[in-house]
Amino acid sequence: MAEELKGKVMTTDAGRPVGDNQNSLTLGPRGPVVFEDFLLFEKMAHFNRERVPERVVHAKGSAAYGTFTVTNPDMAKYTTAKLFDKVGKQTPTFLRFSTVGGEKGSADTERDPRGFALKFYTEEGNWDMVGNNTPVFFIRDPLKFSDFIHTQKRDPATNLKSPTMMWDFWSLSPESLHQVTILFSDRGTPDGYRHMNGYSSHTFSLINAKGELFYCKWHFKTKQGIKNFTREEADNMKSVDMDYSQRDLFNAIEKGDFPKWRVQVQIMPEADAATYHINPFDLTKVWPHSDYPVIEVGELELNRNPENYFAEVEQAAFDPKNVAPGMGFSPDKMLQGRLISYPDAHRYRIGVNYNLLPVNEPKCPYSTYNRDGSMRFNANGGSTPNYEPNSFGGPTQHPKYVERPTSYSTSTVGRFSHREHDSDYYTQPGNLFRLMSPDAQERLVGNIGSSLSQVEQRIQDLQINHFYKCDPKYGEGVAKAIGRKIEDIVKKEELVSA
Ligand code: NDP
Numbered sequence: 001m002a003e004e005l006k007g008k009v010m011t012t013d014a015g016r017p018v019g020d021n022q023n024s025l026t027l028g029p030r031g032p033v034v035f036e037d038f039l040l041f042e043k044m045a046h047f048n049r050e051r052v053p054e055r056v057v058h059a060k061g062s063a064a065y066g067t068f069t070v071t072n073p074d075m076a077k078y079t080t081a082k083l084f085d086k087v088g089k090q091t092p093t094f095l096r097f098s099t100v101g102g103e104k105g106s107a108d109t110e111r112d113p114r115g116f117a118l119k120f121y122t123e124e125g126n127w128d129m130v131g132n133n134t135p136v137f138f139i140r141d142p143l144k145f146s147d148f149i150h151t152q153k154r155d156p157a158t159n160l161k162s163p164t165m166m167w168d169f170w171s172l173s174p175e176s177l178h179q180v181t182i183l184f185s186d187r188g189t190p191d192g193y194r195h196m197n198g199y200s201s202h203t204f205s206l207i208n209a210k211g212e213l214f215y216c217k218w219h220f221k222t223k224q225g226i227k228n229f230t231r232e233e234a235d236n237m238k239s240v241d242m243d244y245s246q247r248d249l250f251n252a253i254e255k256g257d258f259p260k261w262r263v264q265v266q267i268m269p270e271a272d273a274a275t276y277h278i279n280p281f282d283l284t285k286v287w288p289h290s291d292y293p294v295i296e297v298g299e300l301e302l303n304r305n306p307e308n309y310f311a312e313v314e315q316a317a318f319d320p321k322n323v324a325p326g327m328g329f330s331p332d333k334m335l336q337g338r339l340i341s342y343p344d345a346h347r348y349r350i351g352v353n354y355n356l357l358p359v360n361e362p363k364c365p366y367s368t369y370n371r372d373g374s375m376r377f378n379a380n381g382g383s384t385p386n387y388e389p390n391s392f393g394g395p396t397q398h399p400k401y402v403e404r405p406t407s408y409s410t411s412t413v414g415r416f417s418h419r420e421h422d423s424d425y426y427t428q429p430g431n432l433f434r435l436m437s438p439d440a441q442e443r444l445v446g447n448i449g450s451s452l453s454q455v456e457q458r459i460q461d462l463q464i465n466h467f468y469k470c471d472p473k474y475g476e477g478v479a480k481a482i483g484r485k486i487e488d489i490v491k492k493e494e495l496v497s498a
Pocket of ligand 1: 135182185186187197219286287288289290427428429431432435
């Protein structure tokens with residue numbers, strides 16, 4: 001192409017300059033179209049493949065780049081992770097918010113947990129914190145994940161969302177009560193993404209230079225203040241602006257009103273885990289603040305919008321397995337399930353080389369021996385060896401980075417019942433109910449009522465019995481909200497407040 005036309009003339013994907021992008025190649029002005037219209041077929045073929053499969057969960061999302069700044073001078077007590085090594089140190093981040101159950105075109109203000117997936121591009125590899133805006137989850141064994149998610153999706157016959165599926169599953173899975181209580185509270189319909197907290201929910205670990213391990217839970221507290229919609233406001237917003245949260249986040253950042261979160265951590269010394277009265281690895285439970293207060297770590301600010309939604313947000317991939325040296329996992333079964341499941345989902349959705357996509361690529365140097373695979377769009381290691389050990393100076397392991405060994409007290413492999421192990425489904429959701437103001441309790445039972453009223457009585461009965469065990473006022477409130485009497489639902493000998 002003539003030098004003066006470079007960058008100005010449209011080309012095909014292979015670089016051939018295009019002379020006419022308005023008219024197909026046809027036999028005469030009335031057609032038909034001929035097969036040799038490479039431009040038409042290239043455009044149509046590419047268009048037909050424009051969508052990658054949407055995420056099975058967290059399909060609708062919004063994201064922004066930001067900065068994490070350390071404020072705590074003492075993090076070395078807990079971890080050797082370099083991103084915390086001095087006050088004022090900054091690490092670039094990327095944070096993707098999302099709803100969970102809805103499809104890519106669904107409304108932002110649905111009652112749903114919100115994803116809070118955060119990537120720290122640290123100098124020793126990416127650290128991905130794949131959290132939610134809730135500190136707990138509906139289930140505690142990953143074997144139940146697909147069952148649970150099916151209840152949040154569409155009915156196989158009607159293709160409609162189904163309160164029956166949801167309440168049927170929840171009523172038969174009482175470990176869900178804690179998360180159900182949060183979901184139907186005011187926090188189930190946050191006013192956009194800037195006004196909600198994020199939580200790691202899972203228990204992770206930190207390891208210091210002496211090799212001491214601390215279990216930890218991460219908290220990201222909004223500096224904008226918690227703000228929620230009522231059920232009516234959230235429902236109304238679906239018809240006013242389906243993309244409310246996307247617009248709110250994008251516009252705030254665009255005008256320089258950068259949202260911020262306080263980054264905090266709860267720390268549990270390794271030895272406490274064996275004797276703590278709550279299973280610290282149970283994703284349906286929190287660690288009460290009075291037992292493990294939050295420690296300030298730093299501040300997270302979002303300050304740059306993506307330039308291209310598909311390239312940066314749709315192709316973003318977060319892996320809970322990505323932790324930096326000085327960090328580790330925990331026996332939390334749900335976390336263990338996600339360590340395998342997330343990268344597997346990315347390989348299916350955007351391909352085996354998803355880590356090479358610019359939004360996912362580490363910003364530090366990296367040298368792996370993984371090669372080839374579909375869409376290998378970098379130099380693929382060039383002529384350097386693709387095996388290790390090799391005698392040509394290729395990168396090698398370093399003992400400094402061996403994971404700390406973990407000991408487990410049991411040596412029996414089996415399918416242990418999580419129900420037999422812990423059937424206290426009620427204390428923590430009850431505590432949450434009791435800390436709500438009377439008007440927040442009123443909204444909670446009203447929100448539950450508007451959904452539970454649509455299902456069969458036998459499912460209502462089972463679920464209201466669970467609420468009653470959390471707190472009699474909770475059960476009574478829900479019964480009243482659906483126009484029923486608690487005496488007709490809870491057995492006489494179990495009624496404490498009749
Ligand atoms: P605290 O009184 O110390 O903590 C209560 C916490 O409840 C607050 O700090 C706030 O969390 C959170 N909260 C308030 N309203 C709601 C709501 N509608 N939905 C969800 N969370 C809300 O008591 P505990 O630490 O003993 O916890 C009591 C209950 O609070 C727990 O059973 C749990 O349900 C809930 N909670 C506890 C958290 C924890 O890590 N301990 C975290 C979040 C909730 P925040 O400060 O994070 O905004």
